[in-house]
């Protein structure tokens with residue numbers, strides 16, 4: 035995998051579909067080491083608190099997804115990963131040369147009972163003015179369909195924000211069934227990039243192996259949030275380029291002196 039970002043063909047695919055897979059961005063050995071970091075972190079955290087983050091609208095399925103936000107505050111391996119030039123070059127191909135961190139979160143979908151993610155856009159959780167926000171999902175083990183790989187509605191980023199009224203801001207499953215979305219199976223070391231307007235979700239992990247990922251959310255530093263929400267400790271760190279605006283990312287809805295709101299789950 036080169037450090038020069040997306041090829042012209044990959045960029046065309048991204049622009050058309052709202053997502054793109056970068057195969058082999060990490061080596062199998064790197065992915066294996068990071069998988070271990072994630073699992074060790076989950077074990078440490080689980081001694082102190084409940085780390086299940088299954089969404090409100092799928093609680094009835096009795097499935098589980100282990101989760102932690104801002105993982106770079108728990109292990110330096112993740113700090114190194116999010117500024118890796120192989121990664122930031124791809125993010126810069128999509129966002130532009132200046133790439134700012136919004137947040138990170140790790141997920142382990144455990145074997146047999148790994149929770150699905152209902153179909154949703156990321157927009158309602160942290161709306162921004164110019165929609166430069168993207169996510170990247172690092173895969174630290176293989177994620178075939180039966181392990182609950184991520185799924186997309188291709189081209190849905192062109193629809194703009196869709197109004198939602200569910201308790202967790204997911205889209206109604208009768209209109210947006212997970213199994214009708216296009217599966218995006220990935221191997222350990224692959225990274226999937228997508229826009230925060232692209233409708234996505236993922237199925238249950240019914241296999242005998244865990245699905246282990248790290249999601250990194252990023253934006254152009256000159257794209258301001260529409261409201262002060264979903265803030266976190268690592269937010270604002272530059273992953274590539276500069277923040278020449280020196281803080282235009284202040285939320286548009288409240289004065290700067292409002293208290294910092296932090297939260298781990300949606």
Ligand SMILES: O=C(O)CCC(=O)C(=O)O
Nearest residue numbers: 141151183184234235236
């Ligand atoms: O990891 C997945 O399957 C999807 C995660 C996701 O959509 C999210 O956290 O917004």
